[in-house]
Amino acid sequence: MSKLITLIIDDKQVEAKEGERLLWVALDNGIYIPHLCDLRMARRTVASCRLCFVEIEGLPNPVTSCTQTVSEGMVVRTRSPRVDRLLRTGFELLLSNHRLHCAKCAKNKRCELQKIAKERGLKLKLTRLRQLVKEAQIDESPGVFCYDSSKCVLCGRCIWADQEQVKVGAIGFIRRGIGRKVATFEDGLLADSICTQCEACVKICPVGAFYLKEDERKPYKIKKEC
């Protein structure tokens, strides 16, 4: 049993269990911090998306809140010019490798990237970088869902779901650098792999990379809002 401590996030006093990860303490208390790669249930924090930076009093540089554990008397700021700058750059880097076509995307309005953009006043557009992915690369082989690697932001959530949650082990990261992607053994179709089509990856994917086929046809409903 860990003891309760108090800390201050954005002038708000909050209680938490000692040693909890700051990101989740903030989110539980209604304070938003952008994040993609960390999962509350995961044993290991990968800290690969680099979006969850915060400033902590006494520390010289911003830190990723998903790797930072809370302690008594900690004073946290979720916004500062430095934090905002790190987020802006990190976010644009992710967008540059994400095929943007929100209006027709199955995850439109439920996308984590859209949420981050809205919360932090960022544009879903590239201003300083070139778009890396241009064409859709869609695996439609599973029965009810698809996998479009051109939308994947490499957060690794689906791999956690596949390997740790449902313990199938059909997908993982392959290659590296610009060729890095989520794929099956030998980069084949999902239907030809050991994938059981349990849809755990679809539920956990924060963007439109894993999506239900039925959602793809829906977007016309929201037309009038645009």
Add this chain to the structure above:
Amino acid sequence: MDPSADEQELIRAAVGTVLQDLGIERASLIPILQGVQNRLGYLPSLAMRQVAEALQLPEVEVFGVGTFYNQFRLNPPGKHQIKVCMGTACHMMGGHIILESFERRLSILEGETTPDREYSLERVACVGCCALAPVVVVDDNVEARVSPIRVDGILLTFDIERQQEERQEKREEGREP
């Protein structure tokens, strides 16, 4: 291209020996793959599956490691190994055009081997003679200032060599009985 029964046997034996030497710890995955590649010259699909099973890892995890590191190759080395330099100087002098020429002529992509295992094609980063850019290393010979025409020339030489060998063999066979 599926390996023949003989090859499968060879692969199984090689992986078996390596696993015996190095154990089946998750932490030894890279040394194990290195050992397998040392014995077989590459990491066949079957070997990766076998390693995954022994280490109780998802197959894709082993494939992920095999594709992450440059030192691992997933295709058998060809009889003739072609390495196209993509270092800065060669890149500036059109190394990618040379690579493309090879890809087109051999109908394989970089990192692959022709189905007859005559040629394998790779890209390398700087072989240390930038003044000769663009450079291609064919087997152990450095080819300097390569042009697409030279690509045809290199492959033609090998083709002729092979035809001669085949003719020679036929002649010998004819003499034997």
